[in-house]
Amino acid sequence: MSVSNRTILSVASEFSVTPGPRFRTEGRFSGEEFREDFLVGKIQVATKKKDRLLVDLDGTAGYATSFLEEAFGGLVRKEGINSESLQKMLEFKSEEEPYLIDDIWTYIKDAGAFK
Amino acid sequence: MQALSNNIGRFCLCFLVFVAGVCVGKILFFPLVSMDSKLNPLHLISILTTAFVGIYVGVLVAHDKDKYQTRRALLIEKIRDLENRLRETATRTSRNSVPVAEASQLLKSVGMCLESIEHACDTYKIDMNPVCLGIRAEFSEVRLLMTDTPKVINPGTSAPDIQVIDGEFLYSTARIYAISLCISKAEQIAFQLKVGISEK
Numbered sequence: 001m002s003v004s005n006r007t008i009l010s011v012a013s014e015f016s017v018t019p020g021p022r023f024r025t026e027g028r029f030s031g032e033e034f035r036e037d038f039l040v041g042k043i044q045v046a047t048k049k050k051d052r053l054l055v056d057l058d059g060t061a062g063y064a065t066s067f068l069e070e071a072f073g074g075l076v077r078k079e080g081i082n083s084e085s086l087q088k089m090l091e092f093k094s095e096e097e098p099y100l101i102d103d104i105w106t107y108i109k110d111a112g113a114f115k
Numbered sequence: 116m117q118a119l120s121n122n123i124g125r126f127c128l129c130f131l132v133f134v135a136g137v138c139v140g141k142i143l144f145f146p147l148v149s150m151d152s153k154l155n156p157l158h159l160i161s162i163l164t165t166a167f168v169g170i171y172v173g174v175l176v177a178h179d180k181d182k183y184q185t186r187r188a189l190l191i192e193k194i195r196d197l198e199n200r201l202r203e204t205a206t207r208t209s210r211n212s213v214p215v216a217e218a219s220q221l222l223k224s225v226g227m228c229l230e231s232i233e234h235a236c237d238t239y240k241i242d243m244n245p246v247c248l249g250i251r252a253e254f255s256e257v258r259l260l261m262t263d264t265p266k267v268i269n270p271g272t273s274a275p276d277i278q279v280i281d282g283e284f285l286y287s288t289a290r291i292y293a294i295s296l297c298i299s300k301a302e303q304i305a306f307q308l309k310v311g312i313s314e315k
Contacts, residue, residue: 017217020282021213021215021264021279021282022266022279023279026280026282027215027281027282027283028263028282031275061216061219062216062221062222062226063219064194064215064218064284065259065263066262066264067219069266070266077266096223096227097226097227097230099226099251099255
């Protein structure tokens with residue numbers, strides 16, 4: 001789904017309405033699974049199209065802190081993507097829990113700082 | 116603007132009804148409505164206007180008071196809802212294992228409740244920011260304590276305070292105590308917020 005220079009990734013409709021734990025070994029719909037199987041691919045598509053990637057966080061039952069940290073902090077820590085380039089590329093939408101957006105940016109910055 | 120024009124309209128209507136009432140009373144020689152035949156019409160209008168402004172202001176003040184009390188009751192209801200959700204979270208975590216989806220759901224419901232209280236305070240221009248920030252700080256801590264698992268799993272070392280096995284968070288006794296402490300702090304601040312709003 002692409003809307004005027006913006007590729008959208010909806011966690012609820014494209015991944016799961018019940019995001020799970022941090023690692024695949026801990027259970028279904030983990031942050032690791034989301035990052036490796038969905039997020040990285042979407043980032044590549046968005047980069048090719050020179051789009052920004054909008055991650056829609058609404059519509060799920062809620063997020064564990066470790067899911068978000070592994071999914072987004074893991075982009076820097078494990079996928080080797082620069083945190084500055086993520087700041088230019090990523091956008092988040094969360095009308096239900098707006099505080100999650102600040103948290104995610106903190107995970108990305110922290111992962112960059114401790115890399 | 117719409118509300119102001121409605122109020123002016125209502126005022127004019129009341130005024131006309133009152134004047135009509137006085138005139139009818141005068142025509143029918145109703146004993147309670149007596150007027151000096153030498154009374155200056157300007158003075159009469161001035162007396163009537165003063166009486167009506169007095170009544171109208173009284174009605175407006177009562178209306179505003181009702182509106183404020185309704186808002187206050189609504190906010191207190193929201194805070195009670197937050198307290199219930201915090202209590203539910205504390206009860207659920209005290210059993211030392213919670214499915215990941217359930218923990219996330221509990222936290223989301225608390226977070227949304229808190230958002231709605233902050234939004235209502237902003238809308239009603241009730242300054243409760245420092246207290247709301249206190250609850251938010253405790254809530255952030257509870258979220259970390261309940262769902263932040265270690266970034267690296269080191270097999271062979273002693274079990275961490277929090278781990279996930281088969282899609283369920285398992286907490287150590289120390290972690291459960293820390294969670295309950297944080298939740299009770301949040302409840303105390305929510306109670307302060309309730310008292311603060313009641314006293315406003």
